[in-house]
Amino acid sequence: MSPRLRAWALSAPALLLVLLFLGLPVLSTLATTFGDPKGPFSQYAAFFNSRFRMTVLWRTMEVAVITTVISVFLGFITAWVVARAPARAKSLLIIAAVFPLLTGVVVRSFAWLVILGKNGILNDFLLWSGLIAEPLSMLYTEGAVIVAMVYLFVPLMVLTLVGVLEGIPQDLTEAAASLGATPAATFRQVILPMAVPGLIVGAVLVFTGSFTSYATPQLLGGERQMMMGTFLYQRAMVTFDWVGASTIAAVMVVVTLSTVLVMTRIARRLNPVAG
């Protein structure tokens, strides 16, 4: 058997699994959105003209962007401290970040139900401390969804950035300092440019992850804070409007794929190592 034939033979089962069970089903989902008798784009016209659907889209965008910004901020500083920690402490801190990451999304969202609920821990504490007289309703708000999402994605951001920040040689920052750069200047002119590609990769993971999430908005946002994921599920399984659900799916695919493509291209261009 020629090497080329052998290579294809070994790749065939995995390739077939992806093409048959991901390629075809997803393409057929996308295709149904163009099959409307009123014209191929009428589903999209309906989507973008519907105030309700646009509200859901914008809310999802907003939650995803805010989650990404907060996760980048918290993750960057934390990763910086982890990357510079002594070896023993560093491995403990990495364990502490991996543990929530590998714990399921249902469990992690559930924790916030316990914390933010009407009889939850936060309300208990606030009532006890006398800061409030009546329990606050924090669940089923955009804020609750964002807090839980940040909680979901900070570990991912930390782990992505620790590797990147470890790769920045200590010599560089020391050289900058010995040449008279203030810590702020060293950060802005040395560390940040080298970390930007990794930051972008992490931010894309967080953005696409929160834009397409289902369990967290379902549990903490409910019907009131419908997001694209919960909206898709509701259309598909509650109202059985499969074409409508497919249109939501198409919008999600376009948003996530274009974010990934554009941002990875920018990251590659900004990479100082690649020139």
Place this chain on the structure above:
Amino acid sequence: MHGRTHPLLVAFASVVFFFLLGPLVIIIGASLSDSSFLTFPPRGLTLHWYQNIFDISAFKRTMVTSFSLAVGGTALSMLIGIPAAYALARHRVDLPKFLGNVYVLPILIPEIVLGFSLMKSLATGLGLPITLSLLIGHALLVLPYCVRVVGASLNSFDFSIEEAAVSLGCPRWRAFFTVVLPNIRAGIIAGFILAFITSLNDVSVSIFLTGPGVSTLPIQLLAHMEQFFDPTIASVSVLLMGVTVAVMAVVERTLGLTFLTK
């Protein structure tokens, strides 16, 4: 070099770690509470809610489904993912460059879109049984982990060892099983375990493929949460955290947890 991180930054990172781990500690506390609704700190302690997991047949049943699905789906994915990863590493010049990206599609396409599309095509369109659709969905979902983690292991494997075996007369298939496989064992175990936990925790694909009679543990947890709010959910969560600890121990012993920062 270590003492130089600014104390304010260290304090900031400590708060972040408190934020990351605190909620999980709260779940553990809530699972031990003796009141019938979720409270923390617990007033009195009991293991009743752990007992309760095994008294509720839906939890018992979905736990078995979830574990078998995670093992079966990952095994299936490994069975086809290892040869694919091998071909990518060994025959780089014979295969188009984009092929590696094809295997990553299951993480690139939003999971919920994948779940919905599989439900339409497999469960409804082809009329496949729910368990089979779930198995295919999960095998697909974990394929990127299998191909990439095994691939990382293969990339650091010196293929000239394999060539040496072949040139000494060892058949190719035998060289693969006796020379290549033992050398990438760590990658296979770590990949398996990461894929396993991904499948075990999955919501977005499973939620479309579960039906009357067949459900997975996370989906059952979601359904339970919408009706009851008792500490049984907390005790199941703690059980799942125990699985996470076991998974981390295995990854640490094979590739090392720092592998996850690369």
